[in-house]
Amino acid sequence: MSSRKVRLGIVGFGAQGSSYAKFIADGLVTNIEVTAIADTDPAKREAIAAAYPDVAVFDDYVTMLESGVVEAVVTTVPHYLHPQMGIQALERGIHVLLEKPAGVYTKQVKELNGFAKTKPELTFAIMFNQRNNPLYRRLKEIVDAGEIGAIRRTNWIITTWWRPQGYYDQSEWRATWGGEGGGVLVNQAPHQLDLWQWICGVPKSVFAKAAFGFRRNIAVEDEVTALVDYGDGATGVFVTATHDIAGTDRFEILGDAGKIVVEDSKTAVVTRLNRPEREISEGMGMDDVRRMFRGDFNPADFYTQETLEFDSVWGGQHSGVLENFAANILDGTPLLAPGTDGIIGVRLANAIHLSAWTGKEVPLDFDEDEYLAELNKRIADEGKFPQRS
Numbered sequence: 001m002s003s004r005k006v007r008l009g010i011v012g013f014g015a016q017g018s019s020y021a022k023f024i025a026d027g028l029v030t031n032i033e034v035t036a037i038a039d040t041d042p043a044k045r046e047a048i049a050a051a052y053p054d055v056a057v058f059d060d061y062v063t064m065l066e067s068g069v070v071e072a073v074v075t076t077v078p079h080y081l082h083p084q085m086g087i088q089a090l091e092r093g094i095h096v097l098l099e100k101p102a103g104v105y106t107k108q109v110k111e112l113n114g115f116a117k118t119k120p121e122l123t124f125a126i127m128f129n130q131r132n133n134p135l136y137r138r139l140k141e142i143v144d145a146g147e148i149g150a151i152r153r154t155n156w157i158i159t160t161w162w163r164p165q166g167y168y169d170q171s172e173w174r175a176t177w178g179g180e181g182g183g184v185l186v187n188q189a190p191h192q193l194d195l196w197q198w199i200c201g202v203p204k205s206v207f208a209k210a211a212f213g214f215r216r217n218i219a220v221e222d223e224v225t226a227l228v229d230y231g232d233g234a235t236g237v238f239v240t241a242t243h244d245i246a247g248t249d250r251f252e253i254l255g256d257a258g259k260i261v262v263e264d265s266k267t268a269v270v271t272r273l274n275r276p277e278r279e280i281s282e283g284m285g286m287d288d289v290r291r292m293f294r295g296d297f298n299p300a301d302f303y304t305q306e307t308l309e310f311d312s313v314w315g316g317q318h319s320g321v322l323e324n325f326a327a328n329i330l331d332g333t334p335l336l337a338p339g340t341d342g343i344i345g346v347r348l349a350n351a352i353h354l355s356a357w358t359g360k361e362v363p364l365d366f367d368e369d370e371y372l373a374e375l376n377k378r379i380a381d382e383g384k385f386p387q388r389s
Helices: 015-025 042-051 061-065 081-091 106-117 134-144 165-169 190-200 277-282 286-293 316-331 339-358 368-382
Strands: 006-011 032-038 056-058 072-075 095-098 124-126 151-158 205-212 221-231 234-241 249-255 258-263 267-273 303-309
Touching: 006 015, 006 061, 006 316, 015 032, 015 316, 032 061, 032 316, 042 056, 056 061, 061 072, 061 081, 072 081, 072 316, 081 095, 081 106, 095 316, 095 339, 106 339, 106 368, 124 316, 124 339, 134 190, 134 249, 134 258, 134 267, 134 303, 151 190, 190 234, 190 249, 190 339, 205 339, 221 339, 339 368
Parallel strands: 006 032, 006 072, 032 056, 072 095, 095 124, 151 234
Antiparallel strands: 151 249, 205 221, 221 234, 249 258, 258 267, 267 303
16 A cells, blocks of 8 residues: 555635545545645635645646646536536646536536546546445445345435525525536535436436426526336436425335335335245235234244444545545555546436426437537526536
């Protein structure tokens, strides 16, 4: 194991960028040293200089990339900028850790992924810190090992994103099509969109209803219900919102040989059937059914249950992704979240938007030009930001 530390530059010193600098300064990431931070805001540059006097401060990230001070960067900037900044860093031989999401629309993320493939010697990762959550890592192992059988249905209600109107009013770009690229799907819920597909698989199509400015004075979505089709009769439902002050986080995965129920992303109950559900059904006569209806039912005859609970220290998941990113640079340790995986969640969010806009079921291999045209219509209606290509 290398004792050398990766020289990291942080692009943007907002909530995430400042948190990452503190995690590293506090020793939560042992194989990284922050050598530079870039921000366009003079006040933030003053704050950086005061808090980290030994760190080089830049007002332009390209200048930082070309300074020779950094060998890797993490981007904590508005979503539209992630692909552009990723390409510009890779062009200069700099390793890249993108903040989520990888971008706003698949066309720009594909360009980034395609360029990254031309630089196989460089590390390209994305900050899907929930993939470093020990609970979700264990659940993926269980599903991948076939312990609950083939997935028949999934449901995730994730409405713990309550945001007051003042949150949206704090800046001109927030909750706009041209500045942020969407609402809850691109800001709050990308981690769940990634985990849902990481654990359960990528669906074939989606039909969605979304409400835009439903309970907040914003242009983008603050309420979403999406129904996905995995094929072979298996379906999934994803519900998210930013106006539920007593929000719910409940994730269910039903298989033909078991079930997983996750509450608050902290505790999971895993049910494993003694035999596949269809075998139980076909082997049960009406006398058995009557006894069950009368309550003469011993669950142990049919299934076992295990409760999983893992401690997750604040900052530990993000720090773990940072450390894993550096370890890949230093000694080739496999990435928890390869950067090319970022397109998976962006693609599903785009498909949900497109379905909600058109009122149609949308395949996951939807027409990217149609999506971009619909997005640009909404950007034009706002009249604040340039349209995208």
